[in-house]
Amino acid sequence: MAAAAGAFSLREVLGAFQAAVTERREVLLGPYLRGWRGLVRFLNSLGAIFSFISKDAVAKIQIMESYCGGERQEEYRTLQSMVAYELASGLVDLQRRSEHPDSGCRTVLRLHRALRWLQLFLEGLRTAQEDSKTSTICTDSYNASLATYHPWVVRKAATVAFCALPSRNAFLEIMNVGTPEEAVVMLGDALPHISSVYGITEELYAQHKLLNLP
Numbered sequence: 001m002a003a004a005a006g007a008f009s010l011r012e013v014l015g016a017f018q019a020a021v022t023e024r025r026e027v028l029l030g031p032y033l034r035g036w037r038g039l040v041r042f043l044n045s046l047g048a049i050f051s052f053i054s055k056d057a058v059a060k061i062q063i064m065e066s067y068c069g070g071e072r073q074e075e076y077r078t079l080q081s082m083v084a085y086e087l088a089s090g091l092v093d094l095q096r097r098s099e100h101p102d103s104g105c106r107t108v109l110r111l112h113r114a115l116r117w118l119q120l121f122l123e124g125l126r127t128a129q130e131d132s133k134t135s136t137i138c139t140d141s142y143n144a145s146l147a148t149y150h151p152w153v154v155r156k157a158a159t160v161a162f163c164a165l166p167s168r169n170a171f172l173e174i175m176n177v178g179t180p181e182e183a184v185v186m187l188g189d190a191l192p193h194i195s196s197v198y199g200i201t202e203e204l205y206a207q208h209k210l211l212n213l214p
């Protein structure tokens, strides 16, 4: 059954990332963005201190949704078709952000880097001791991934916000999938799908030398 409008459902997020990968190892942008929308719903439920993060994520999701629902929507059906189309049409700023500041390729790259944070964070959450601090797991995951790409002021604001995260068990409970133990099982199910999306994207971007887009 679908979750109530606005409520977070890890099952739906899991389903979206699972549905995003086709048998031919393409990434479908529709389900991919649905997965992100679900994550943002969860982030919003954690309080206003996270709103600067959620606003940035929503802005990027909206850019992509406008391409996916726009005139060239066929080109934006999969990540692979988007990369091929934007590169062939000269729609990607490769050196400096100028004529195409919001290309699909650079926008997805930002979400892709955040997906690496998510992968590390969920794995940390899943395997940590019961009394571990969510804020520590989150900070460690952030420092090992996204922080590299953020200026000092963003890193500082993010690290302060992480301190407001609830304890590990409370966090697992608000994921809405039952007991903390059940949530841990669900995370184990979710991670391979998220890792698969991450791995395919990383490979595609590396192949086209797009991993450092400005």
Ligand SMILES: CCCCCCCC/C=C\CCCCCCCC(=O)N[C@@H](COP(=O)(O)O)[C@H](O)/C=C/CCCCCCCCCCCCC
Pocket (backbone or CB within 6 Å): 010, 039, 040, 042, 043, 052, 053, 054, 056, 057, 110, 111, 113, 114, 117, 122, 138, 142, 146, 149, 150, 154, 158, 175
């Ligand atoms: C299974 C459920 C449990 C986990 C649920 C987690 C929910 C997380 C939801 C969303 C994650 C946030 C995604 C943030 C995308 C950031 C993209 C980015 O790097 N943007 C920067 C660069 O963009 P451009 O300037 O180049 O356009 C931008 O400067 C960033 C600004 C905002 C700060 C981003 C901090 C990111 C911290 C990520 C950790 C989120 C903490 C969630 C705590 C559970």
